[in-house]
Amino acid sequence: MSTKVLIIVGFAFILIAILSSIKLSSGARFISTKLGIPAGIIGVLMIIYASYSSNLVNYNRQIEQVSIGNKLKVEGPVSATKVISPIDQDSVDCRILTMGVYPETNKNDIWVLIRPTDDRYYPQSDHTNTSYKRDGEWQVVTRFGGDLGEVYDLIVYEADVSASSFFSETIAKWKEADDYPGLQLEEMPSGAKEVDRIKVYTRKNCRGVF
Known part of the structure; x- marks a missing residue:
């Protein structure tokens, strides 16, 4: 999976986590927190992984050496x-x-x-x-x-x-x-x-x- 796709999917998971924090007028949540919390964690990890696998971060690691x-x-x-x-x-x-x-x-x-x-x-x-x-x-x-x-x-x-x-x-x-x-x-x-x-x-x- 490309870096760009990983970042997009990661943000999508984070969006799911944000939606899980929203309550409807009935008191129920828009998305269950059982789904939202793991989705948010996965989304953050995917973005971190995509960042560290990108050319920019690789370049910075080389510069340090x-x-x-x-x-x-x-x-x-x-x-x-x-x-x-x-x-x-x-x-x-x-x-x-x-x-x-x-x-x-x-x-x-x-x-x-x-x-x-x-x-x-x-x-x-x-x-x-x-x-x-x-x-x-x-x-x-x-x-x-x-x-x-x-x-x-x-x-x-x-x-x-x-x-x-x-x-x-x-x-x-x-x-x-x-x-x-x-x-x-x-x-x-x-x-x-x-x-x-x-x-x-x-x-x-x-x-x-x-």
């Missing part, structure tokens, strides 16, 4: 977009929060792509798709799915509107098909400009985590 790696100290004015966490040659968990800085003059979207040993490129996103930007700082959830000690290039791109749309549409297609084949270098959009790159290693076996 994001780790933060070592972080570079930034001093003085920022002249270029770059990553400050994790740091080059760092060992990372399967899911991390990649963070960076950017000059205030930069109006392009910022994307993080990872390149594992299969030599393909995987754009990273959370529910906003592009990296979150504010007041000269940016961040995005980054997921690794390789073996223990696998090396990754973590690459930061500035993307124009066309390139950013391409990455967003690519992620949407992969999610719909539940297949993440990665991008080959020749598939990368021309409007995406590489601005920083570091190497990181997985400190755990991350295969099958996501």
